[in-house]
Amino acid sequence: MNLDLVVLAVLAGAANWGFRALPTLLMRREPHPGGMMARFLAATGPAAIATLVVASVLPQLHPVPRALIPLAAGAAATVLAFLPRRSVAAATLIGATVYGLAFGLLA
Amino acid sequence: MTDRRLVQNSPPRPGFLAGLGQSLPIALGYFPIAFSFGVAATRAGLTAPEAVMLSLVIYAGASQFLALALVTSGAPVLVAAFTLIAMNLRHVLYGPALMKQAGTGASRRHAWAWAWGLTDEVFGQALGALARGQRFSEPWMFGLGLGAYVAWVGGTGVGALAGGGALESFPAVSAGLGFMLTALFLALLLSILSRAALPAIAVAAVATVIGTLAVSGTTGILAGMIAGALAGVLRR
Known part of the structure; x- marks a missing residue:
């Protein structure tokens, strides 16, 4: 198996894991209800799904x-x-x- | 007492099998795309085990197709890795947004494992289910993620071994399968549609179009998600 390809996959895969898991694992507490972060996160879902509809x-x-x-x-x-x-x-x-x-x- | 009554009146937490069942539309959408990736990888000179390794270790569709282009063009490994990493930055928003929707007290003890499967589609499916009133559970997230992951890796392996001819004989089937993820995203959008979400949806759609046409597809996706989420912050 090509070593460069394995290194590339491991670097990209490790970053993907970090992006997907670390923000959840590192959340110390729930955002303050009604606060800016809570509103940002609440809007992230609809925004992400709308983005993916348009992008597809x-x-x-x-x-x-x-x-x-x-x-x-x-x-x-x-x-x-x-x-x-x-x-x-x-x-x-x-x-x-x-x-x-x-x-x-x-x- | 009030808390106990609330718990008694809540729907039961879904388990692993419920998640696995809900992963079916994602799996059906993933399989043909992963199949295409397997075909493209072997055509680019990779072996079948190398193609499957990319799907197992990277597990991000657009990144993997780009990886093929970068590898075959002879790009340095670190430059290629940085490019692939930048493409998936949007995923940092998914976990916190999902846990916000899951509510206070939702367990994330095993997030180090199930969050690996938090792709665009799994995130959308999970968020849509929670928005429709379903409760959150980690086994459910494992089921949802595993069904999609197996379809992705399996599709890659089948594509790498079968070659490109298999689906070319059935263009209508190929076209229908190719539309599966678009239909899934559209259905998910309908499932979370509400008056409160409209500003975020509209701003995200416009920003995606502008970002894509002006710069690139990856920029469009990032611009859409961030602009839409910021629109939610500004809404009163």
């Missing part, structure tokens, strides 16, 4: 738009499947299935 869709829209109809169909199916039972798993699976079907039909 953007490559399909820019610089060259592609598969827009499957994208619209998949997104609409995800939303419509979520509404009745508010199930994330069902909405994800139905959205991906509809995207694949639309992609196949238009191919």
